[in-house]
Amino acid sequence: MSEALTFHYVVDGQDFTSAGHASVMVKKNLRQLGLPPEKIRQVSIAMYEGEINMVIHAGGGVADVSVTEDYVEIVLTDKGPGIKDIEQAMQEGFSTATDNIRSLGFGAGMGLPNMKRYSDFMEINSVVGEGTTITMRVNIN
Amino acid sequence: MTVRDLLTSEKFSAISLPDESREIKNVYIGDLLSWVMGRAKADDAWITIMSNVNILAVASLADTSCIILAEGVTVDETIKATAMDKEINILTTNMNIYETAIYLNGLL
Numbered sequence: 001m002s003e004a005l006t007f008h009y010v011v012d013g014q015d016f017t018s019a020g021h022a023s024v025m026v027k028k029n030l031r032q033l034g035l036p037p038e039k040i041r042q043v044s045i046a047m048y049e050g051e052i053n054m055v056i057h058a059g060g061g062v063a064d065v066s067v068t069e070d071y072v073e074i075v076l077t078d079k080g081p082g083i084k085d086i087e088q089a090m091q092e093g094f095s096t097a098t099d100n101i102r103s104l105g106f107g108a109g110m111g112l113p114n115m116k117r118y119s120d121f122m123e124i125n126s127v128v129g130e131g132t133t134i135t136m137r138v139n140i141n
Numbered sequence: 142m143t144v145r146d147l148l149t150s151e152k153f154s155a156i157s158l159p160d161e162s163r164e165i166k167n168v169y170i171g172d173l174l175s176w177v178m179g180r181a182k183a184d185d186a187w188i189t190i191m192s193n194v195n196i197l198a199v200a201s202l203a204d205t206s207c208i209i210l211a212e213g214v215t216v217d218e219t220i221k222a223t224a225m226d227k228e229i230n231i232l233t234t235n236m237n238i239y240e241t242a243i244y245l246n247g248l249l
Contacts, residue, residue: 017194019198020197020201020202021198023202024198024227027201027202037183045178045203048178048199048202049178049179105173105196106174108174109175110178111175113179114175114179117179
């Protein structure tokens with residue numbers, strides 16, 4: 001198997017207006033690689049939700065995307081407050097976002113559920129006070 | 142129906158129109174961006190009253206054919222320029238969301 005193609009992005013936690021930049025770049029790259037549109041959509045949505053979460057909750061972080069013959073893997077790493085109760089956080093509608101975030105149209109408690117829905121594999125590793133790492137994979141074949 | 146076809150009606154006007162030949166296959170309505178992101182389909186016309194810059198990322202990633210801002214909502218110049226840059230069609234209408242949906246239903 002040929003080596004994975006990797007992309008690395010820094011997600012700026014200060015700038016809510018540019019949130020989504022990394023996801024849009026990934027979408028563009030995957031298009032150039034000729035991946036099926038539905039797969040690109042899955043990756044883009046899952047990654048955007050993760051990116052927004054890092055901006056809202058963790059003051060930013062980093063995103064590493066690798067593309068292999070079999071899947072696209074997204075690893076999101078932040079040094080935010082961590083997730084206290086992952087099971088609760090995974091429930092649709094549960095959110096700890098502020099009113100300010102809600103007024104922007106986020107904080108509906110759909111972020112993590114959407115990430116799960118649009119990826120074929122998702123793993124959350126989170127330590128309260130240290131940060132969160134989320135790994136998602138979308139199968140190509 | 143294309144985005145161009147919608148604009149032949151005086152009920153809609155263009156805010157940003159980088160790709161007027163985009164096909165509109167269906168309609169999605171919503172203001173909660175994560176909800177829209179997860180549920181809107183590619184080639185949907187997306188009706189909303191949200192007008193902050195994040196709607197551009199949502200439209201781009203969900204691959205909607207256009208954003209229709211209802212109730213006469215509009216966007217500032219910066220968002221307009223970014224929309225052109227990201228190739229996102231944005232229209233505005235004075236109709237409310239319900240009226241807009243009914244109007245589109247008659248055309249689809």
